[in-house]
Amino acid sequence: MPRAVGKNDRVQTERIRMAETTTTTRRTAPRDQEAGAVNSVRRIDIVMPVYNDWDSFCQLAHGLDTAVSDWGHSVRILAVDDGSLDEGNGLVTDLRDLEHIEEIRVHRLVSNLGHQRAIAVGLSEVCRENSSDAVIVMDSDGEDRPEDVRALRDAFMQDPHRIVVAQRARRSEGPLFRLFYRIYRLAFVVLTGRNIDFGNFMLIPGKFIEPVTHSGWIWNHLASGIVRMRFPIRAVPTERGTRYAGESKMNPVSLIVHGFSAMSVFSDTVFVRVLLVSLVLSVGTAVGILMVVLIRLLTEMAIPGWATNAVGLLFVIFLQALLLSAGAAVLLLATRSQQTVVPALDSERHVRSRTTVFSR
Template structure:
């Protein structure tokens, strides 16, 4: 669970999670990734008579990195330090519900514990304006990557998937997109989104745009190829337009209006721009094929300040 100052929400969510999963035979070890909180954690808030929660630990980061990178570091830490059958990834604010977590756990067991299970949002609770922009983003994402946006972070991963995912540089930008990009076997189940337990979301418009671009960047080579093809098509259309005007001028007796000369000049400028864009995308695609970048399992330790255990089941 990545969080920033949502300590009261996290404590209440863990209590609800324990009650929801108490009927399922399992043991939960909670890892809270503290993404640069300004407020300290009161360990007393996390003490309770839990049924399935065995430990609660806080992994404190040296600085605020953002939700997605906090998840990446948390997953890499679990991969290197914990023995488990699966990893449940969820937000600490309550929008990922305990009932949804139980659905993920049960589905994971029913699927033979070999598939990653993601929550497909069957109901959203945001404002109308947010939903409008989100729908526009989904269309853009579909056009640029060929993949529909249907999930968030709420998911469960088998242990075997974890050791693969933490080697992906794309995980540093966006968790869900990296899992989809990895082509590991997964499935989706519909789970409605819940409501925040306390406080207001810190996600503003700029942060949401950055989040969306981070998801698209995971498919950078695919986006680059699609934009390259679009640029080449645009170049071809511009060339056809120029040739049509020239042929009419040289090989027919039809009068060419004065604006045709200006149109030819504009088409020539557009042609040069499309060629420049196509060349840029070509080099961008080639560079992404050679750059290794940040590897979570190798580099995650640089950002960890400390790991503190605040609860252990006696």
């Protein structure tokens, strides 16, 4: 015979039902919050530095206009004119047939600051307006392909809580450049203990714009600054495109300068490692000198003149290691005491004018 359902059974059943409801709510809440974050995306800004290359910029703008045609939210382009001699007077005519980009603005800098700092100024301008849900950073010459912008945006829509970076699956530069690039990557890992396998091409969620632009590290190198600040990162494989016009300004010399800029973000780590290596070298040479003296005085193994030459050589190495240690210590102290440029606070004085060249 079926058992009668008593009061205790009904209470137990109700407790189980409430527990199951609570568990379901806990599991679905993060998903609902994430879906809400994605559905709330209304505007994405695209920041790019430009230096005397307006023809490429116009071609890229048309490529982006096609790439964002079905995004369903507002897309604006902010071009940071990094002190160009050619101010692109024909931009209004060249861009008038865009159909999907909402607005294109050109912010002209007072002087040429360089690629990385122009990007920092652009990000700071976006932060100051505080109206963007995400910012895409890319070059304006076509090497960052407009079709890859969709991959960054799609990854952001799937996970809006990570910075999405473009990771080069294949590079298109010549063998000499690739050789220098590998040397730079190796030196960077040895001196900083970090590995950076992405560049400026990335999408930064809106909630990270303020902390990014209030960091002095991006003034020298954006990618290194992102790694240094330990933001969550998601990599998307892309290929490097071909320039629309002209020749690349990146050469072995500029690559070396670029590499030092990246390492400067980790200058304290670099100086500490150099200090430790030089101290180890000093101790090693001191031990070597002591061993030479003991061999000379306590054994008959020494060849005439050998001890003097060995001690002299080791003493020179010892002095150089001490000077290297002292230099690394002084530089480390100097970097800790110098004033830091904060792009969000200091970049506005570098902007000469702000012009809207296209608006729909």
